[in-house]
Amino acid sequence: MSKILIRGAKVLGGESQDVLIDGSQIAEVGSGLTAEGAEVVEADGKVLLPGLVDLHTHLREPGREDSETVLTGTRAAASGGYTAVFAMANTFPVADTAGVVEQVFRLGQEHGYCDVQPIGAVTVGLEGRKLAELGAMHESAAGVTVFSDDGKCVDDAVIMRRALEYVKAFGGVVAQHAQEPRLTEGAQMNEGVVSAELGLGGWPAVAEESIIARDVLLAEHVGSRVHICHLSTAGSVEIVRWAKSRGIDVTAEVTPHHLLLTDELVRSYNPVYKVNPPLRTERDVHALREALADGTIDIVATDHAPHPHEDKDCEWAAAAMGMVGLETALSVVQETMVETGLLDWAGVAERMSFTPARIGRAKGHGRPVSAGEPANLTLVDTAYRGSVDPAGFASRSRNTPYEGRELPGRVTHTWLRGKATLVDGKLT
16 A cells, blocks of 8 residues: 655644554654655645544444445445444344344445444344343454444343343443333424424433433443443433442443434424434533533444435324434534534544544554554544535435535545545545
8 A cells, every 4th residue: 555644634633743654554643744655635734533433323234225235334434534333233134143243244344435343232133022142243253342222222121231241241332222112102202392382292301311320220230331322311411420420331422413403493394303312402402512521421423324215205203213424423513512612623533533442342443643553544624614415425315404504524534544435525
């Protein structure tokens, strides 16, 4: 592989520096670097980050290739600055065996736009009744360390306890979709003033909060790791904050859309705003931002949930839940966290690269931008502002809540182990 010299980049938003890539590694970081025969990328004050890592992506393959494939999903990831994604298990068939997780893992290796680490199901068929082959999935070629029934909650406390005990043996983590199903039967949106005015079934905050409270206590009892998916309420923040103060090994994520959007948007009845968990109130949004800033919430994860046009272009009650997010995540974080002064770019790197890589044990990712490290990098034009046009997405699906909305920042380059996957905003 040839040498690449990134000239004048603000590494993690700091002083401008040059970064020399030689093959798959960073060879040198400094000022006034030269390298004979190197391809030069003029960074012009752009921000250079370690490649982003998404702990919560739905790639849909196998089984729902009409929504997304590993190829299209990883192309979307590269477009958004990601070099590694964790693929959720709610595929068809479900990723609850070594064979299925190895299939997803190998598809990621074949396409090469980013690394794909499969997440294994906690229970067989996501049915919540019997533990899946957790050990076999961990020992497979995919080396699964994260397990989740995302899309469904592991609502049986005994099953959840057993899962936490099982993964503890090899340092794994259970990622919980916190939703008490009995409390959300028929729910269409956040329970509150807007749901009452619209006459839509309400999704109470306590349905999320009660499961989180139970699971952090189970994790404490077992002495295992638990991760909370797409935390969305102010009450959930307080429970996680309390759990961390007790030394419980809990981590939590927030999605970009829960950092920006509120349930007021549901007044349009546009199904693009239908998501699980639902969009919450302005008070919740502010609590989530503050919690991400102070470290109570550890990471940003996209919950990239692609759907074909017909599953969203219908009446609200019949529409599928979910939004695509890989290609807009960094822009939303820039708007909600950086431009509000809540985080600097080093803090963004911590929450979108270093920490998700640590939680998921993504080898070679979430590493410092320094000599000898793998050249997994993302270059961002933070001065850019533009309107979101889903027609230009690399994802197979277009169900974005940001269509026509002006957002800041644009990823111009992404490198995976020194290989450019995105150059000047175009996939290679």
